[in-house]
Amino acid sequence: MTSETRTGASRHYVLAAGGTGGHLIPAFALAVELHARGHHVALITDDRGANIPGKPDFLTAHVLPAGRFGKNPLGWPKGMAAVVEGRRMALRLFDAFEPSAIIGFGGYPALPALLAATSAGLPSVIHEQNAVLGRVNRLLSGRVDAIATSYAKVDRLKPRHAAKLHLTGNPVRPEVLTLREQDFPAFTEEGLLRVLVTGGSQGARVLSEVVPDGLAMLPPALRQRLQVTQQCRAEDLDSVRQRYAEHDIPAELGTYFEDMHERLADAHLFIGRAGASTIAELTAVGRPAILIPLPIATDDHQAVNTREMVKAGGARMIRQDAFQPKELAKQIQAMAMNPGSLANAAHCAFNCGRPDAAKDLADLVESMSGIDLMDVIRVGEASPRVAQTAARPQTSTRKAARGMVAEDQVGA
Known part of the structure; x- marks a missing residue:
């Protein structure tokens, strides 16, 4: 069932991802799924991501400054200045695009976009592709409304954030x-x-x-x-x-x-x-x-x-x-x-495959903007924003059979 048949509404979503294939492949898969449901999607990334092969033709890419924070603290002020500038530019984009939610896929280019989203009170989701929560997602995990994971057990995730978890899997290319x-x-x-x-x-x-x-x-x-x-x-x-x-x-x-x-x-x-x-x-x-x-x-x-x-x-x-x-x-x-x-x-x-990852992630994203959450696996208790919008119980016995992750399985 598409979002249009459920709500009659076409919404706007912004995806934010680093410029590598590991970040962008799942972002592109989600973009294709949301586009198929009648929504408008934009991408925030870096120069590499804007020109990477495989980007859907309908997906407009916006390149924002994104500082990197290496081991040398002498470079941190420059990195922070880039993040501040990227956050400011993201806020201007949000004013024009009016997104219903912002979805981050990790990588430094996602940081200013998600900081802008949380400061503006916009619904936000991060997706973690790996079995260890990445640096940027660790920085954002306390701020966002939901955390989508690719694995049942994710290391470096603080137990206090387990209530936000949703096991979706890692979206792959349609082909x-x-x-x-x-x-x-x-x-x-x-x-x-x-x-x-x-x-x-x-x-x-x-x-x-x-x-x-x-x-x-x-x-x-x-x-x-x-x-x-x-x-x-x-x-x-x-x-x-x-x-x-x-x-x-x-x-x-x-x-x-x-x-x-x-x-x-x-x-x-x-x-x-x-x-x-x-x-x-x-x-x-x-x-x-x-x-x-x-x-x-x-x-x-x-x-x-x-x-x-x-x-x-x-x-x-x-x-x-x-x-x-x-x-x-x-x-x-x-x-x-x-x-x-x-x-x-x-x-x-x-x-071990999770073939419905793109659909499950799209369901979660739609739920952030007032569309009922259909059957995404809840790892923890729903976050307050999700609880307000996700009124329907889970109905998929196939997904329920995969089981849910107990809080003691989540790495500290």
């Missing part, structure tokens, strides 16, 4: 979500083993160094059936191509694949980083994975992101300092030597 209706590709003892390797938007040198040699160490019966697609940095392409040629392993290499969702559909096994969007897509589609968390990720959040998928049996995690060819070959054998084991891991990954 990826359609793959959920497809079966896991057939994998037999004689058939090809298709492996997809990516290292995030910029690639990862460690994957280029380890994966070819690790695959070469597999038993001949498995190695001879390999078909590899790997994303590499431009400067690594020639050396990685040479390694695969020396090992006589068929491999298609590239710095970027526009049809990544189609390659994911064909893959039997994924090897790569553990970013929030990556895991959301793997679980939405149901693909087993070997995950190597980025060791410099803030608060080690990529390692924490793997927790749910690994526990369910859909993935294996290898720390980068232990990511050696022999260890990779060992883990691949454990997952792929028996075709049934790989299919079972795919099923476990599939069960």
Whole structure:
């Protein structure tokens, strides 16, 4: 049921997100869902976000100053001045656009927009993509009306804010979500083993160094059936191509694949980083994975992101300092030597998916502006503003079956 059929009203919403894919992919997915419901949506971001591929044509981007706060306190006054200026510009935008709610997706560009929203008394929501609450979202969690999470357990979230929690999941691109209706590709003892390797938007040198040699160490019966697609940095392409040629392993290499969702559909096994969007897509589609968390990720959040998928049996995690060819070959054998084991891991990954994340997040956002909250999972007690607007009880038995997070599960 769309918002128009429920209320007859078209509303305005502002999304605010940092300029990386991890922040913007879920923001774009929410924008598409809200637009489909008849609402008007605008985006606040930085220069990178305004020009990133995949931004919906209808989504107008506004670039605001957003200071960064690093470890050197000498740069903090400049960062604060940028935040103050960005907040002032956001208030002017809100006066003109008259949004019903502001939704932040983390990243420094979201900070001035959400500060402006809370100071103006506008309804506000933050969405956390990772299993660890990010820095900007930690700063805002006490001010906003609702906190949407992608995981049932979120670290670095203060228990006193648990009443604001709503488990929505992490929205993924529509073209990826359609793959959920497809079966896991057939994998037999004689058939090809298709492996997809990516290292995030910029690639990862460690994957280029380890994966070819690790695959070469597999038993001949498995190695001879390999078909590899790997994303590499431009400067690594020639050396990685040479390694695969020396090992006589068929491999298609590239710095970027526009049809990544189609390659994911064909893959039997994924090897790569553990970013929030990556895991959301793997679980939405149901693909087993070997995950190597980025060791410099803030608060080690990529390692924490793997927790749910690994526990369910859909993935294996290898720390980068232990990511050696022999260890990779060992883990691949454990997952792929028996075709049934790989299919079972795919099923476990599939069960971790939250395919209705965009719809659930849109329901929560609409509820902030007077539209009944339909069936978003309530993690804690509703915040006062949500309690006033969310009159209907939850009706989805499917979502209720996922369970709710008790306050003692939330990291301090």
